[in-house]
Amino acid sequence: MATIYDVAEKAGVSVGTVSRYLNGSGYVGRKSADRIAAAIEELGYSPNRNARSLTTKRSGMIGFVVSDLANPFTAEIARGVQDTADEFGYCALIYNTDGNAHRELRALNTLREHQVDGIIITPPEIPEGNAFLAELIAQGIPVVLLGRDMEPLVTDFVSTDTYLGAVIAVDHLLELGHNRIACICARNAAFSRRRGYMDALTQAGLDVDERLIVETELTRQGGVDAMTQLLKLEDPPSAVFAVNDVTALGAMHHAIRRGVSIPGDISFVGFDDIVLAEYAQPALTSVAQPKLQLGRTAFELLHTRLETSDPIEPRRVILPCELVRRESTAVARTVTSRLQRSSSDE
Amino acid sequence: MATIYDVAEKAGVSVGTVSRYLNGSGYVGRKSADRIAAAIEELGYSPNRNARSLTTKRSGMIGFVVSDLANPFTAEIARGVQDTADEFGYCALIYNTDGNAHRELRALNTLREHQVDGIIITPPEIPEGNAFLAELIAQGIPVVLLGRDMEPLVTDFVSTDTYLGAVIAVDHLLELGHNRIACICARNAAFSRRRGYMDALTQAGLDVDERLIVETELTRQGGVDAMTQLLKLEDPPSAVFAVNDVTALGAMHHAIRRGVSIPGDISFVGFDDIVLAEYAQPALTSVAQPKLQLGRTAFELLHTRLETSDPIEPRRVILPCELVRRESTAVARTVTSRLQRSSSDE
DNA sequence: AAAAAATGTGTAACCGATTACACATTAAGA
DNA sequence: TCTTAATGTGTAATCGGTTACACATTTTTT
Incomplete structure (x- = not known):
């Protein structure tokens, strides 16, 4: 050479x-x-960039640490990060951790050895990981948190406003005339979505019916279970909001199998807007997170830190969600019939 | 530091x-x-790995170039590559090219500057890219091709046996008693799958009915179009094999909308086994490619080249596909009725 | 007990770039 | 025409490691 x-x-x-x-x-x-x-x-x-970075102290590489690269949601974020990094002349060293603390630590350590200029990380909470991150930040390696809010940590943070996303979803159902709206949610995750659901109802002057809030696993089966429970009610809901798409799809498909017409009898709204939502039958209305934009923003936040050595006070960017209307939501039956009645009254 | x-x-x-x-x-x-x-x-x-690699001439990094990281199929391969690289103590520098020749060239060039020890690449055909790859190989940088067979190029290659996958899919339908099996395929791609379809039929002693082979775009809409055409036939098929899942799902959903019962009236088999296949209603029988294994194997091939400086003659690994049976395939109606007849004969 | 082998350590050159500094040359300004 | 300023270039130290080599010490062998 x-x-x-x-x-x-x-x-x-x-x-x-x-x-x-x-x-x-x-x-x-x-x-x-x-x-x-x-x-x-x-x-x-x-x-030879290695030789170069030896003197310049800048490797032109950033690290991106995720818990599951195969997850389509993560993959799209990764793509946003990579694309943007590339635009700015940086390389992305991507690390998959499987949510494994040991692998996460090794990833961070290796990234440091490779002298990455900064790190974008979006994994689940792991105390050791947090400690290591804090150490890296202290050593002057910029870190941007993606989707994970780390209380005591002083650094940039980007995520989406899932609370507002939930509000938007429920508002959509309210506008369609639904007033018995169920919520399928997790036992110990995605709290802001549940909060959004409740606040939207309250805001609309509706009471929150505890029987309409079903806690379950956020899986397809979890959705099926939740729906089974909801259909057993003497007064089942006319609309269902699930805190993620997979669960929503499970619930919806189960309802279909039980002979429920969708959106005729019950409307469904999911969350995350995964590809499945679009391809489902009927296509699922869902709240979309700006995945690519998340990745882009994360890199941009990192980039401003890379380009200056001045201390920057931590910024937090919360991107808005967007409702994607598809075939699984429609005007509430009660309203429809009322409308029909009123028109026949004329 | x-x-x-x-x-x-x-x-x-x-x-x-x-x-x-x-x-x-x-x-x-x-x-x-x-x-x-x-x-x-x-x-x-x-x-400091940079300093280290300056003398050792080994960076401990490999490059992975893909055309679309957000594609779930690619993402899973990327995961396989990363996981395996990590196991062997290597870092993966992942590059997304969008199938853009310009970006692909820049990616390869940047990877070289960063002194990656080897490259795994899985993009579409781009002549300039091929030339550059050839140059890299000549310079002694090991390259492993993933899914892309490059005729004149002498290096390792890993992919799946999609021909045999197609044969397996059609055999499955034949075993179920279908003898009017349609094929939805692309105009100018995935030829081996189409060939597998035809050969499987011939092997079974059946004639290939040209009217049952429909060329279309490999998209959801393409599937819809193809199905429209197939349903117009005076003697429509009892089973459909589509060369990819998205198309299969489009076709299947269109059939459902037309009142066709699945798998009662028509069976469907897709290809690729994307997540959607599992979640579809009814769940789609599909031919799965060993995605993770593809990534693993690619790295392993690369690794043997990384660990030795002796010239290794190019190896090609073709991984088998696997049929994933779900709800969209069933015994052919004609057979069913015949069975019923024979049982009532008794 | 002497020779040979094994163990342990320091020195300095080298990997391939960057960059401060000194010096030379040319162009512009007075 | 003589100063200054602008332009252009080479030298050598430096970045943070690795490694061949020389030398010292200890252990083993005969």
Whole structure:
């Protein structure tokens, strides 16, 4: 592999000049520039970034740590991060941890050894990981948290406003005339979504019916279980809001199997807008998180830290969710019939 | 950031000793080792891989270039690559190219600058990319092709046997007693799947009915279009094999909308086994590609090249596909009725 | 007990870049 | 025309490691 010395020799100049030529720093004469360009071309020279980063202390790489790269949600964020990093001339070192504390620590450690300029991380809570992150931040390695809010940690943070997303979802159902809206949620996660659900109801002057809030596993089966329970009620809901799509789909499909017409009898709204939502039958109305934008923003936050050594006070960016209306929601039956009645009254 | 010199000083030994300690090379006395360990602990020392790779000429990083990281199929492969790389102590520099020639070239170039030890690449055909790859290989950077067979290129290659996958899919339908099996395929892609379809039929002694082979876009809408066409036939098929899941789902859902009962009237088999297949209603029988295994194998191929400098003759690994039976396939109606007839005959 | 082998350590060159500094040359200003 | 300023270039130290080599000490062998 050709080095800068080979180029310098071939071009008949010094390495200093070649280096200046490569970096566009300092003065380089027209003649020298041409000869250097020719030499580089001829030798197929490619600068060695490792050597470079040894002196500059900047590797041009960032680390991205996720718990599951195969998860479509994460994958899209990863894509946003990579795309944006690429735009700004950075490389992304992507690490998958499987939510395993041991792997997460090793990832962070390896990233540091490789001298990444900064880290974007979006894993589940692991105390040791948090401690390590704090250490990295203390050592001056910028860190941006993605989706994970770390209370005592002072650094940038980007996520989506899932609370408002839930409010939007429920408001949508309210506007369609539903007033018995169920919520399928998790026992110990996604609390802000549940809170959004409740607040939206209260705001609309409706009472929260505890029997309509079903806690379950956030899986397809969990959705099935929850729906079974809801259909057993003497007065079942006319609409269901589930805190994630997989659960919503499980619930919806179960309802279909039980002979419920959708959206005729019951409307469904999910959350996350995974690909499945679009392809489901009927297509599921869902609250979309701006996944790509999450990745982009995370990198942009990191980037401003990379480009300045001045201390920046931690920023937190909360991106809005968006309701994607599809076929699983419609005007409430009671309203429909009322409308029909009123029209026949005329 | 502490350096090896700081550690040496604090431990009262020379840098050489510290280096030997870190790498487990050469002799290091018990006493020295203990003091070095203490010094490292105390200083929070983390070796600088960049400096290291400058002398060793091994960066411990590999590049992984894909056209779309957000694609669940690719994402899972990426995960396999990353997981395996991690196992072997390597980092993965992941590059997304969007199938854009310009980005692909930049990716390869940047990877080279960062001195990656090897590259795994799985993008669409781009002549410039191929040329660049050839150049990298000539420069001694190991390259493993994933899913893309590059005729004139001499290097390792891993993919799945989609031809056999198609044969398996059609055989499955044949076993269920279907003899009018349609094929929804692409105009200019996935030829081996189509070939598998035809060969399986021929092998079973059936004639290939050209009207049952429908060329379309490999999208959901394409599936809908193809199904429309198939349902128009005076003698529609009793089973449909689509060369990918999205198309299969489009076709299946369209059939459902047309009042066709599935799998009662028509059976469907897709290809790729994307998550959607499992969640579809009815769940789609599909041919699964061993995605994670693809990633693993790709890295393993690369790894043997990384660990030896001896020339290795190019290997090609073709992984088998597997049929995942779900709800969209059942015994052919004609057979069912025949069975019923014969049982009533008794 | 002497020779040979094994163990342990320090020194200094080297990997491939960057960059401060000194010095030379040319162009512009007075 | 003589100063200054602008432009252009080479030298050498430096970044943080690795490693060949020389040398010292200890252990084993005969």
